[in-house]
Amino acid sequence: KTKEWSFTVLPVYILLVAVLGIVFNAFVLMVFCLHQKACTVAEIYLSNLAAADLLLTAFLPVWAVNASRKFNWPFSDSVCRLASLSINMNTYCSVYFLVLVSLDRYVALVHPLSHGRIRSPKYAKLGCVMVWGLGLLLSTPMLIYREVNYFSCVNITVCYVNYPNITVELLFDGVLTVFGFIIPISIISFCTVKIVHALNNRPTEGLNGQKSEHKATILVLAVLVAFLVCWVPFHLIRIVEMLLTAEVLTDCSLIAIQHECKQIFTYFAYFNSVFNPILYVIVGENFRKKVKELFKQRRNGVKISMTSTRSDLSRSVKTEHFSS
Structure with a gap:
């Protein structure tokens, strides 16, 4: 019972x-887009992470309306599929953008000389395109099996995943767990351990390039920790749900607890999309610098525009005076 x-x-x-x-x-x-300087590799990944978070939050009002109507779905079948697709794509894309960020920091700090060519904007953008493609591919079950149905017995219209059988449900839930949690988290954990070890063995003083790498890495680590705190409970409760579906676990009280926890952990995971930009401002010294430079750049642009306008007016007045 809800x-x-x-x-x-x-x-x-x-x-x-x-x-x-x-x-x-x-x-x-x-x-990231309007600043005059080109984005670094890490910033390319973080900007795509922001785009994935924006995709998720853009569809959240749909779920807010649905919840306020006691989960009686008021929208079309297409909106049901697209809103579900946005959640799944965020789930996959976010974690794999963090994988790319982790690998970038790992190469920058642990193997700075041997794999320098890989850390180029060209390869970073290619990696982002591949992540978006992978996220869309892994989220196709939401386009196929999500549907809107009216249940006359309870007088309610529901947007839900209607798998043809339990085998298919377990298959796709297993794919989400393996490719959306176990594999990426293993890569992130490995890279994080190596990154922390490299930071502990490196002096923070020194060349400006080293200081910049250090600052970028601290921001990345903060974003990684925030992601783990927000998303790990969601994936753990999904594993429990799979075990209940497969009847490996059969405790009835556990079913009720799992249902409540799934709602709480799912919507708690969405807060990560708000938390990331806050971290950029609080922890990201380079990001704050970019913000100041962007506003200065905009301010100077307005001043130049106003100055040129005044000059044009002055010339126009002088022209009119001489012509008269």
Whole structure:
């Protein structure tokens, strides 16, 4: 049975995450895209992470409306599929952008000389395209099996995943767990251990390039920790759900606990899309510098525009005076 808080507190929380996520991530993308200097490899990955978070938060108001209507789906079948697709794509793309970020930091700090060519914007952009493609491919079950159906017995219309059988359900849930959690988290964990070890054995003083790498790595580590805190509970409860579906676990009380925890952990994971931009501002010294430079750049552009306008007006007045 769904708790009352799901109809009252949950819609407000989802809407808050949506508004903050859209504003914050749009701001991050604006800074990275409009700044005069080209993005570094790490910034290319982080800007794509912001784009994935923006994709998720853009569809969250749909789920807020659904929750406020006691999960009686008010939208079309297409919106049901697209809103579900945005969640799954964020789940896959976010973690693999962090894999790319982790690998970049690993190469930069652990093997700075041997694999320097790999750390180029060209390969970074290619890697991002591949991640978006992988996220879309792994999320296709949401386009195939998500549907809207009316259940007359309870008088409610539901947007849900209608798998043809338990085998298919376990297969796709297993794919999400393996490719969306176990493999990427293993890579991230390995890289993080090596990165921390490299940081401990490196002096923070020295060349400007080393200082810049150190600052970028601290931001990346903060983003990684935030991701793990927000998303690991979601994936763990998904594993429990798989075991219940496969009837490996059969405790009825566990089913009720799993249902409640799944809702809580799912929507807690979405807060990661708000948390990342906040970390860029709090921890990302280079990002704050870019923000200041961007506003200075915009301010100077306005001043130049105003000056040129005044000059044009002055010339126009002089022309009119001489002609008269």
